[in-house]
Every structure is written in structure tokens, then in C-alpha cells.
Amino acid sequence: MEQMTKKQKAILDYMKAHVSEHSYWPSIRDIQAKFRFASTNAVFGHLQALERKGVLQRIPGAARAYKIVPEAVADLSETVIRYEGPDDSAIELRSIPFAGSIAAGLPDYTESSGVLASMQAPISEGSRRRAPQSFALRVRGDSMIDANINDGDTVIIEPGTAKHGDIVAALIDGETTLKRLIKQGSKIYLKAENQNYPELFPVSELVIQGIAKSVVRPL
Template identity: 30%
Template sequence: MTTSKIPLTPRQQEIFDLVRRSIERTGTPPTRAEIAATLGFKSANAAEEHLQALARKGVIELVSGTSRGIRLKADTLRAMRRPARSPEGQSELPLPGLAQLLLPLVGRVAAGQPILAQEHVEQQLAVSPELFQQTPDYLLRVKGLSMRDAGILDGDLLAVRKVAEARNGQIVVARLGDEVTVKRWKRDADGIWLLPENPDFRPIHVDGSEPFALEGLAVGLLRSGLQ
């Protein structure tokens, strides 16, 4: 799908859709190597060239220094779902899917209190539901750089859906002791692990010595300032 405002080649559209599906499914974009493998490129450099072309067209942003530093812009997704004018020049009708979600934005979470306690909610933000395959329950302001290589940076807003279970490899919000953290989920014979995406941080083993709760699953990401 293309628009007169955002003309994409068939290959660029294919890569854009692949990035969007990865974010919707796992909460993070694919790596260049994953794009190359999925689309049959000979090297990750070919994927990088197409991503640079998409960035020049203004439909994505590339974050340097991270293997998954690919961002979709909210206005891009809305534009690519907007119907064209009719041949008679009639005005566009708003799509029902573009109705705004009003989501609580959670900042710093105090120890021992529910994550959606009123004192944790900085504000209510209106966002397009078209940004997410699964409807989020809240936005969490990311603190720190432990998920840097997944393209999740300090100050970003993580869209979170409340769940009771997670699958290995998914990015989750978890509470361990007095801390709320964003990590990649892994469960094995030794129990639950919370894995960072930055070699400067160590994996966290949930050993039962501290209170633990799964607070939700990442279903999307908004870059701070682009809401």
C-alpha cells in the first residue's frame, strides 16, 4: 500500500510491512540480518540500504548504535491507512479505526503499589489504535538503557498490555522486589530469567527471594516526543 505522500517501491513496502509486523508481534523491530534472511537478501547490507531509503522518505527513523534501532512514525502509519479522495473530489471520511485510545502514561512506580495507581499516572495520552495489533492498557516511560540493543531507549514510551503469561523471547514489564523493569522473558528448567539487550547489564534470575509479578507484555513503542 502506498500513498501520493509516501510513494514506496514494492520492495520498500515489503520491508516496511515486515518491520511493522515484527513490532506488533514482539514489541521490537527486526535486525538487519533478520530482514535479510526473511526476504532472501545475500547480506544485511542490502537490508540496510533499503532501510536508509525508507528513512530518507520519512516513513521510519533509524537509531544509530543499536541492532534493532528502527522506529515507525505515528503519522506515517496513519497516512498509510488514510483513504484517497474520490474521483469526484469528495472529501475524505474519517476511518472508525482512527478513533483515539486514551491511555494512562505511567512514570516512576513506588514500591509496593499497583503499577496503575493514580499517583503513578503522569497524564492521559491519546494515541491511534492503528499503531498496535493488540490493544495496550497503558504506556510506561522507559528508564535506563538496559534494552538499548532492542531499540528501546531511555525516555521512550512502551505500550503494555496486561497479561498473566508470556512466551520466551517476548519483551515484558515485570516487578521484582521494589523495582519495575523492562526485559526479555525467558523461562527454563532453572526458572524465570529477565534478559537485558545491552551487554553492560546482567541477566536477572527470578529465584523467589523477592516478590515477583508479570505486569504486562510490550505491544508497541512510541518514541518520546512523537506521540
């Protein structure tokens, strides 16, 4: 995994902050001004590097049009806080990327840098295996309303092999949707838990992004 340089990270952070504050991306010249570059090409080079490293996607020719790949950012700058207890116990807090988007605007990238949800299970000294790459997803729509997952809830997704009955985040028509996975013999269905929706949603090609592990919801 190729690391980001300090300046690249700074530029990425500035872009995030700009989006968070203004709700739209900065132009190359905005970045140039911020970092006092004498040439736009300096910025251009860094953006190319960021794209090559996979943390940033650009749309060629389009203005102020970017997309941050949270997984890549997390890989390149993972935050792990470790508390050592008096005895052999320890607690790890691991930052997980926030992949969801909010209703009126852009993904709130300010949250992705902080600790949204944390793994708090005490770990034994020996079994310090790498935690799965979880991420959080804000739920849109009411497809899982009967499973008590409502629009606006946030779901913690973890990758892994899904089994029958799991609620999964699946890619359908380029959209990430939350459905329950139903396996009937060799057939696989996705079931929306909403009486108003078709009961079973047959799928041929299935891209499962992860399994919903927990929900954040109003009480």
C-alpha cells in the first residue's frame, strides 16, 4: 500500500473540509490559493497522485467534481487508539469510515475522520488479529422497515460471507440497498422487509458489500 505524502494528505484534508463547509468541492485554483502554489500544475500533480493511489476519483474535464474512496483513505490513514489496562486486558478503538451520504448534500467527510463507531471488545494479548474493514452506511428509503430499520438509521456494515437470513448491503443497479438474503436451494433472493414491496427479489448477479451488524436508531 502506497502511502500518501504529507502534502497530499493536507490537500485531501483541505478538500474534505471545503466540502464540509461549503457543500461543494474546491476548484484546482482554490487549492492553489490555499497552499500558495505559484502554478495550478502543482495541484494538478498532487491530484493525479491521489487518484493513482486510489483515494480520490476524478471526472476528467468536469469542474469541481470529485469522489473520495473512504476505504482507501481508511487503509492509508487508519486510526487505532489502544488503551492498555493494568492487567493483561486492553481495549482498542478503531476508526471506521463513514460511507453513507446525508439527505440534502454531500457525504459528510468530517465524520469519516473521526471515530464514529468503535470496537470496544476487550482483546486478549495473543489474538490481536486485524479487525474486518467495517463501515457505516446511512439508510435511505423504507425497504427494511419491517425489520425495524428505518430511513435515516445508520447501519454498521462488515464484510464477510453472508449466510441465509443475513441482512446485507448489496449492489443493485449501481445502488447500494439493504435487503435480507434468502437462499433457497441453489437460488438466491433478496428480500425487502416491507409489505408494500415485492416479497422476493430474484438476483442473478450479486455484489454483496457487507453484512449489517448493528443499527443506530432512535429509541
